[in-house]
Amino acid sequence: MEIIYVLFNIAVLALIANIGLALYGVFTRPSLVKKIIALTIFSDTINLMVVLIGFRHAEPNPVPPILISIPPIKEDIITFMQKAVDPLPQALVLTAIVIGLAVILYLIFLTIQIYRIYGTTDVRKIAKLKG
Numbered sequence: 001m002e003i004i005y006v007l008f009n010i011a012v013l014a015l016i017a018n019i020g021l022a023l024y025g026v027f028t029r030p031s032l033v034k035k036i037i038a039l040t041i042f043s044d045t046i047n048l049m050v051v052l053i054g055f056r057h058a059e060p061n062p063v064p065p066i067l068i069s070i071p072p073i074k075e076d077i078i079t080f081m082q083k084a085v086d087p088l089p090q091a092l093v094l095t096a097i098v099i100g101l102a103v104i105l106y107l108i109f110l111t112i113q114i115y116r117i118y119g120t121t122d123v124r125k126i127a128k129l130k131g
Helices: 003-028 034-056 072-081 087-118 123-130
Strands: none
Touching: 003 034, 034 123, 072 087
């Protein structure tokens, strides 16, 4: 039982380290393409963290949050609520994936347009060319 908590903590720490590396890439890399890649890694890591934190480890095993029929006994509903995985984080992550994809595609389009106009994706060179 304790090994599950150790693995959970290791996974959360790895995701936090991944978030830190992605933010480092967004803030320090001069190339817009590298910034977009780091931003994509950042959003995917956040989505994975939300799913991981939203997963509730139930004893002895979790069940999907689906009721075919309502049980007549109140204790069965309470047991189901204790063992069922919360569907809200999963739904939010699906929404975040779609929105993140749209934002990343828009940033890629802007980067292509910037490259067509300035001939580079380096933000330092673009700032010098711009004025």
